[in-house]
Amino acid sequence: xxxxxxxxxxxxxxxxxxxxxxxxxxxxxxxxxxxxxxxxxxxxxxxxxxxxxxxxxxxxxxxxxxxxxxxxxxxxxxxxxxxxxxxxxxxxxxxxxxxxxxxxxxxxxxxxxxxxxxxxxxxxxxxxxxxxxxxxxxxxxxxxxxxxxxxxxxxxxxxxxxxxxxxxxxxxxxxxxxxxxxxxxxxxxxxxxxxxxxxxxxxxxxxxxxxxxxxxxxxxxxxxxxxxxxxxxxxxxxxxxxxxxxxxxxxxxxxxxxxxxxxxxxxxxxxxxxxxxxxxxxxxxxxxxxxxxxxxxxxxxxxxxxxxxxxxxxxxxxxxxxxxxxxxxxxxxxxxxxxxxxxxxxxxxxxxxxxxxxxxxxxxxxxxxxxx
Numbered sequence: 312x313x314x315x316x317x318x319x320x321x322x323x324x325x326x327x328x329x330x331x332x333x334x335x336x337x338x339x340x341x342x343x344x345x346x347x348x349x350x351x352x353x354x355x356x357x358x359x360x361x362x363x364x365x366x367x368x369x370x371x372x373x374x375x376x377x378x379x380x381x382x383x384x385x386x387x388x389x390x391x392x393x394x395x396x397x398x399x400x401x402x403x404x405x406x407x408x409x410x411x412x413x414x415x416x417x418x419x420x421x422x423x424x425x426x427x428x429x430x431x432x433x434x435x436x437x438x439x440x441x442x443x444x445x446x447x448x449x450x451x452x453x454x455x456x457x458x459x460x461x462x463x464x465x466x467x468x469x470x471x472x473x474x475x476x477x478x479x480x481x482x483x484x485x486x487x488x489x490x491x492x493x494x495x496x497x498x499x500x501x502x503x504x505x506x507x508x509x510x511x512x513x514x515x516x517x518x519x520x521x522x523x524x525x526x527x528x529x530x531x532x533x534x535x536x537x538x539x540x541x542x543x544x545x546x547x548x549x550x551x552x553x554x555x556x557x558x559x560x561x562x563x564x565x566x567x568x569x570x571x572x573x574x575x576x577x578x579x580x581x582x583x584x585x586x587x588x589x590x591x592x593x594x595x596x597x598x599x600x601x602x603x604x605x606x607x608x609x610x611x612x613x614x615x616x617x618x619x620x621x622x623x624x625x626x627x628x629x630x631x632x633x634x635x636x637x638x639x640x641x642x643x644x645x646x647x648x649x650x651x652x653x654x655x656x657x658x659x660x661x662x663x664x665x666x667x668x669x670x671x672x673x674x675x676x677x678x679x680x681x682x683x
Contacts, residue, residue, distance in 0.1 A: 315339050318495055318504035320483045320518055322346075323354035324459065324664055325656060326510030327466035328671035330475055333508075336675065340475035341504075343497050345482035345514075350463045353512050354664065356593070356625030358540075358567040358578070361385070361395060361455040362662040365420025365428065366557060372640040372673075374423040377662040380669035381453065384462070387668060391468075393461030394570050400454035400552035401436060403445035405609045409556045410447055416556070417449055427452050442548040444612055454552060456570060459664060483511070488524025488650055506652035506678050512659065513588035513628050519655045529648040531641065531657060533628045535588060538578020539595045541603050541619040547574035548611075555610060562661075564606040575622050576603055582633040583626070595621035627660035642670070644677030651682055 317333040319326045322344035334340040346352070361384060364377035388395030404413045420428050431439070431448040439450070467477060478500065486507065487494045493507045511518040516533040519525060547568060555563035567575055579602065583591065600619050607614050630638035641657040648655070654674050663670070 314503045315341050316505045318502055319508045319510055321510040321512055322349040322477050323352055323512050324463050324667045325659055325670055327463055328667040329508045329510055329674050331466050331470045332671035332675050334470050334473035334475035342477040343481045343483055344477055344479050347480050359456050359459045361457050362665045363425045363451045363454045364423050365425045369422045376666040376669040378424045380666035383668040391465040393458045393465055395457040397453055397455035398551055400451045401448045402554045403448040403610050404556055405445050407446055412556050440549055443610055445610055483518055486522045508674055509655040515657050525650055531630055535583040536627045536629050537581040537583050537624055539599055539624045540575050540577035540622040542622040543574040544618045564603055576607055591626055593624045595624050597621050628658055630658035642673055645682045
């Protein structure tokens, strides 16, 4: 039987960041990935936005790790040479009743450590983005966009340079807690690992449920919220990201720009009635476009008819029920469940991409801390 220091389940951005962190700390590290390439799940089906960290409850893991991770990500991009561009974001109120929410968002952001937020009057917004209609806004200069695939390739490169490796087409099957460590079985592989990091993304709860020796009450149910995106036909009128005031379970249908300046709109929130992420249908229903036109025209009335085309969709793993209170990241370590050497990363949705390097440091802290 092979023995290894650290085994990571899932080669998305968070799994790769965690594996890199452990490998660079001198641990023999292996990443198991069920797909034939890295980052094919949630990591490649998102807006590629680097979030500033202003949306999340003060003191939450999402707030703290987003602010920390954003700074780390910009530094890492400069070091490695992949693109991470702070193009800025405008959050706009389209009705006077939303101005109170916008002020609350400003206050929350500053309390979370986002100190560069700037209040914008109508004329200031128009000077930045003449096509926007609003009654006021917030400017977040440190929000940006990133080449997520370039980011993941850099993480994989660092991992391999430190002696770690990624095993593709190697789906996790089961694990068993033993006195010597965690016995992990995957397709054609049986490994005794000193520590296991479950970064399974959409599958993380299912992975945790297949660990013999982990208490069932430590495995929360994950629900799935699909976000659909539409691309804009033609040239974008915007130079920055544009977001409405946040909505329940999401940040509203917003304008994002890729690194080439192409605009896309989304995501919306479509709760899926399924328990197995293998059953997800990622096709974008063209009929949902009507809702997009209505939402976008609240802040961009000139959006032409027939200008939106179905682009792609992504799915977020959520720990709350539909309509329920938004839940924090769950970084569940030995201190919570009592299994030495095991960390489960559950409900890692947005801002997981931005937070990934900070999450990796936090996971290392959980694994290195003494279990009382």
